[in-house]
Amino acid sequence: MHGFAQHAVAVQRVGMHGLQRGKLKALIAVRTPRVR
Incomplete structure (x- = not known):
């Protein structure tokens, strides 16, 4: 039980x-739309 x-x-x-990573990626995507 402890392990669980x-x-x-x-x-x-x-x-x-x-x-948190998803939010950062979303913010970066919004700031720089399709840089590549």
Whole structure:
């Protein structure tokens, strides 16, 4: 059960980090539309 709790926390951390990265990517995409 303890291992499951650690896994849940790890998933939450990754989820939060993923959302932040997604927001940064979205902002960059909006600022520089199709640079490549």
